Amino acid sequence: MKREKVQSLNGEIHIPGDKSISHRSVMFGALANGKTTVKNFLPGADCLSTIECFKKMGVHIERSGSDVTIHGKGISALQEPESLLDVGNSGTTIRLMLGILAGRPFYSAVAGDESIAKRPMKRVTDPLKKMGAHIDGRAGGEFTPLSVNGGDLTGINYVSPVASAQIKSAVLLAGLQAEGTTTVTEPHKSRDHTERMLSAFGIELSEDNTSVSIKGGQSLTAQDIFVPGDISSAAFFLAAGAIIPNSRIVLKNVGLNPTRTGIIDVLQKMGAKLHITESSGDSAEPYGDLTIETSELNALEIGGDIIPRLIDEIPIIALLATQAEGTTIIKDAAELKVKETNRIDTVVSELRKLGANIEATDDGMKIYGKQTLKGGATVSSHGDHRIGMMLGIASCLTQESIEILQTEAIHVSYPTFFDHLNKLAAKA
Ligand code: S3P
Numbered sequence: 561m562k563r564e565k566v567q568s569l570n571g572e573i574h575i576p577g578d579k580s581i582s583h584r585s586v587m588f589g590a591l592a593n594g595k596t597t598v599k600n601f602l603p604g605a606d607c608l609s610t611i612e613c614f615k616k617m618g619v620h621i622e623r624s625g626s627d628v629t630i631h632g633k634g635i636s637a638l639q640e641p642e643s644l645l646d647v648g649n650s651g652t653t654i655r656l657m658l659g660i661l662a663g664r665p666f667y668s669a670v671a672g673d674e675s676i677a678k679r680p681m682k683r684v685t686d687p688l689k690k691m692g693a694h695i696d697g698r699a700g701g702e703f704t705p706l707s708v709n710g711g712d713l714t715g716i717n718y719v720s721p722v723a724s725a726q727i728k729s730a731v732l733l734a735g736l737q738a739e740g741t742t743t744v745t746e747p748h749k750s751r752d753h754t755e756r757m758l759s760a761f762g763i764e765l766s767e768d769n770t771s772v773s774i775k776g777g778q779s780l781t782a783q784d785i786f787v788p789g790d791i792s793s794a795a796f797f798l799a800a801g802a803i804i805p806n807s808r809i810v811l812k813n814v815g816l817n818p819t820r821t822g823i824i825d826v827l828q829k830m831g832a833k834l835h836i837t838e839s840s841g842d843s844a845e846p847y848g849d850l851t852i853e854t855s856e857l858n859a860l861e862i863g864g865d866i867i868p869r870l871i872d873e874i875p876i877i878a879l880l881a882t883q884a885e886g887t888t889i890i891k892d893a894a895e896l897k898v899k900e901t902n903r904i905d906t907v908v909s910e911l912r913k914l915g916a917n918i919e920a921t922d923d924g925m926k927i928y929g930k931q932t933l934k935g936g937a938t939v940s941s942h943g944d945h946r947i948g949m950m951l952g953i954a955s956c957l958t959q960e961s962i963e964i965l966q967t968e969a970i971h972v973s974y975p976t977f978f979d980h981l982n983k984l985a986a987k988a
Contacts, residue, residue: 561967561978563955565935566985568806568854573797573980575789577602577626578815579973580725581845583652584757585785586610587660587733589630590619590638592761594782598628600813601787605972606650609672613657616641632782635737640666644705647672649900649943649972652726655684656754658708659730662693663737665711671704675900675943681706684730687718691734691742715740715776722895723868725750728772736763738776745771748865751819753845757785760844788815788847792946793974795823795873797984800953801852802832803883809984811850813839822870824850826877830857830884859886859929867892872899874924875950878907881927882916883957890924900972901944910951913937914958936960945972952981 582602587610589596601607603626611621611628618639620631638660645668647653654670658681661668671677685693685701691713697706715738720727723746732754735742749770758765761780766773794814801809816824816838827834832855838848859881862870870877874896881888896903908920915934919926935958941948948970955962970977 561964562961563952563964564961565958566804566956568986569800569804569956569984570808570986571984572810572812573984574812575794575814576604576974576976577787578790579604579606579792580652580751580753581757581787581815582607583610583656584753585787586614586621586628586630587656588757588761588780589632589782590614590617590621591635591660592632592780592782593634594632596630596632596782596785598630598785598787599626601626601628602790602973604975605648606653609646609648609650610653613645613647613653616643616645632780634779638664641668645670647676649673649675651676651679651900654681654704655726656729656733658684658688658695658706659733661708662688662691662695662710662734663713668708670706670708677704680898683722683724683727687716687727687731688734690716690718691738693734713738713776715742717743719745721747723748723750724895725754729754732758732772732774735774735776736778741773741775743771743773748868749819750868751817753817756844786841786843788843788845789813790973791815791820791823792872794850795876796949796953796977797980798823798827798834798850798852799876799880800956802827802855802857803880804956805854807854809852813847814850816846816848819869822866823873823877825866826860826862826870829860830880831855832857857884859884859888861889863889863891863893863924871895872946875903875907875946876953878911878918878925878927879950879954882911882918882929882931882933884929886929888927888929891921892923894923896924899944901942901947903944903947906942906944906947907950910939910947911954913939914954914962933958934960935962938963938965940965941967941969943969945969945974949974949977952978956985
């Protein structure tokens with residue numbers, strides 16, 4: 561796709577539903593008793609993979625655009641799938657679903673695309689095996705395809721070496737089906753959508769600092785869910801509004817869960833003109849409207865416990881940093897290496913092609929600002945949705961046009977991304 565510089569970005573957009581919350585709404589609706597309705601579900605490829613997997617386990621699910629209805633019959637009604645559970649590109653689908661499958665007394669085979677085949681699964685399969693599940697895969701259960709024979713689990717006390725909501729959620733979902741209590745402790749708190757939504761479905765959990773405990777044998781009751789806009793998708797337009805001249809963008813109904821708002825903290829610390837109006841709803845997840853305007857930005861050091869609160873936003877933060885005065889250092893973010901691509905490598909290589917002065921480090925990157933992005937190059941998403949969108953925003957700034965390859969990857973989390981960008985743009 562060929563993209564050109566824009567003069568400004570102005571207007572209002574409704575950010576599509578949150579990916580993490582959309583996945584969980586289908587999974588928990590499938591485990592619950594009764595009819596769960598979901599409004600503003602994200603119809604991105606990842607969340608559609610979750611729907612297909614649960615349909616294969618006999619769950620009746622209807623979808624009309626961003627409205628989804630799940631007719632749950634309880635966790636014990638899940639059936640052995642007759643064919644492979646295909647998770648596509650979705651790490652959240654595979655890791656959370658493994659936690660569910662670990663407790664089901666049937667056989668299943670799970671795989672996804674080329675990117676999923678490279679992503680580490682032992683971080684989830686190891687604790688699930690300790691609980692009693694039989695899971696196999698390439699390299700001793702590290703890589704897909706995986707086979708699972710579940711059932712007869714016993715609760716464990718699991719101390720996770722990384723802050724990861726996917727690990728935490730998988731172990732809690734297995735814990736829900738285990739004998740006794742299961743506790744997960746993380747080095748820093750990761751996103752807590754699982755805890756919030758399980759509570760809304762009637763499950764009792766206890767939390768203590770970065771530990772969460774769940775008692776086995778509880779059942780879920782169907783709910784009506786509203787999914788707020790995805791702050792990880794909004795982040796692209798927050799960054800765009802701040803760095804593109806003469807811009808003002810209003811983003812409606814964006815999720816403001818404090819375990820996800822690291823990008824807001826970063827923008828504010830960099831000096832961005834950002835205004836937040838929180839909505840007063842009784843949803844399990846806070847949300848509100850965000851207004852961003854063109855801003856003068858300063859560099860920042862980003863590391864420690866803010867990292868899990870903005871891990872998916874680091875590609876767009878790197879672009880933001882190219883437009884900030886000074887050197888931005890991102891550290892403690894080695895997890896970037898095991899995302900949809902190695903995001904340290906893909907961010908650095910693609911931004912360099914546009915003329916950015918950026919270096920990879922062992923656990924992050926260094927970005928030297930403020931720089932003019934010259935463009936005139938061919939770049940690629942490398943099949944990673946967030947790299948594709950970061951490059952889409954970068955193209956708004958480059959002096960010469962750029963060619964972006966593999967933009968279809970963006971369908972994973974934001975199918976209408978370029979429609980929204982085009983709507984806001986005034987051409988140069
Ligand atoms: C997610 C958790 C994060 C995040 C991913 C979605 C989730 O992964 O990067 O996009 O929905 O639980 P980790 O748990 O591996 O950090």
